[in-house]
Amino acid sequence: MTEREMPRKPVLIVGSIGLDTIETPFGVVQEVLGGAASYSSTAASFFSGVRLVGVVGDDFPAEHVTFFKDRNVDLAGLQCLPGPTFRWNGYYEYDMNQAHTLATHLNVFESFQPQLPTEYRDSPYVFLANIDPELQLSVLEQVNDPKFVVADTMNFWINGKRDQVLEVIKHVHAVTINDAEARQLCETTSLVVAGRKLLEMGPRVVVIKKGEHGAVMFTDNDYFVAPSFPLEEVRDPTGAGDTFAGGMTGYLAFTDDISEENLRKAVVYGSVLASYTVEEFSLNRLARLEPGEILLRYSEMRRITAFAE
């Protein structure tokens, strides 16, 4: 195999795959493709190969399987169990920064035990998307000395399984978390204090996601702030954070470079991908996103943040 034919460094992604019913001020969609792993895998797939670990029920539409396959997402780690697929039902009011959950049905996730195919165990880049922290830990135990592991979590697990969330944070290289959840987990109103506290828990990189206000990254000796791309309309914020983290990890895998400078670029690429996700419901916008559009918005991000000495 020539170098040209070598697959790019793949990202192993574990997380929820589900069917979402969502209402926003711009409309309602029912049982559309959703879940943290769906958004993050699709985002990462713009940069790198993806190995998806997750579970769906026997009602999972074949078209979604085709969608992932067409994007070069390896589904050897995707289990299909008898019973219904994971469902999430939520809505947003005019403040699109705040998702309100109406119902979460774990369904097949309740009995899910991730089993990594042998070839997955040597994945150098891993993204533990939002999912039960015990499942994140189980995946972490099955991979052999990965180069860079990113983990995400949410308030549902911080409330219900705080100790396990802290255990995950302790064993990964990077954490992505949204601002309200960082404040909650660290019991402080200051995001700067929260970022530093999270670093002390183990990871060398902490990215706090602030929705329309962008993201901030804390590393041992540095701090970086990236805005969100300015949009006139956000139609559906679902999956923005997952897209961000998946895009970020995918870019790191693609470049195989975890220097401070490259981490900053990865954060901006993550923001750019998230800005496309929220333009439409579900994965509709990402499904037809062109690589050129990513580069265009990245370059716009440089333009709108630049100022002279």
Add this chain to the structure above:
Amino acid sequence: MTEREMPRKPVLIVGSIGLDTIETPFGVVQEVLGGAASYSSTAASFFSGVRLVGVVGDDFPAEHVTFFKDRNVDLAGLQCLPGPTFRWNGYYEYDMNQAHTLATHLNVFESFQPQLPTEYRDSPYVFLANIDPELQLSVLEQVNDPKFVVADTMNFWINGKRDQVLEVIKHVHAVTINDAEARQLCETTSLVVAGRKLLEMGPRVVVIKKGEHGAVMFTDNDYFVAPSFPLEEVRDPTGAGDTFAGGMTGYLAFTDDISEENLRKAVVYGSVLASYTVEEFSLNRLARLEPGEILLRYSEMRRITAFAE
């Protein structure tokens, strides 16, 4: 007079000067120097001469007059009327982005009619700080063809004198407004839409202040986003927005350059000054701020926002 001795372009500032009683999670202060014109004049004075137009009562402490004089703030336009000085009494809870007003006593402001000293009428740079929009309009009528006028406002006037606020906006070159107030005035949740709508009302520059999330600037063909400087602790957010706008206008006057590139620098200098204001109560931090500290944080702002192509 040699060029070296020429005074730098002065900024004319009109706005409230008052005595504040403030409670934050970090403490309580009573009857301290406050008001939009106090913060903005002090901020501008780091860059340019300031001509202050406002009113105080006969109970206004002489030490505050000395404070302004020591900072090279021209007080020929400051009236002293019989009766008590303007008072504001407010508090902040753990969310320091939101000020809660307990009491506002306009006092001498109720009968205040700004009268510009003759030499003030040719001020090239003007900042109409937060105050009754009718007083802002009165000052605007008394200046001769200024080069650049910046106006600020707040929800109190948007609720009570919306038409006059819109009249001010129509006749100035730049508007600074906070995010909640921009959303309220433009009846939209999208800050991008609000920024564009405000531009359509007349000004060529609109800066939306987002507190801990920084500021965004809209110009006809451009958009710029500046973060706030990352602070572990914000002890008292009062006056941050006034400091920002005063610092911004002062920098523009100092450089006498209203190009897009220089406007961006002015926004960042405004953010830097505001980051110092909120470190302590009242004007305590600005009172001992050194020019070198401003340059240091400006350079930090470049470092924390930079990312490669």
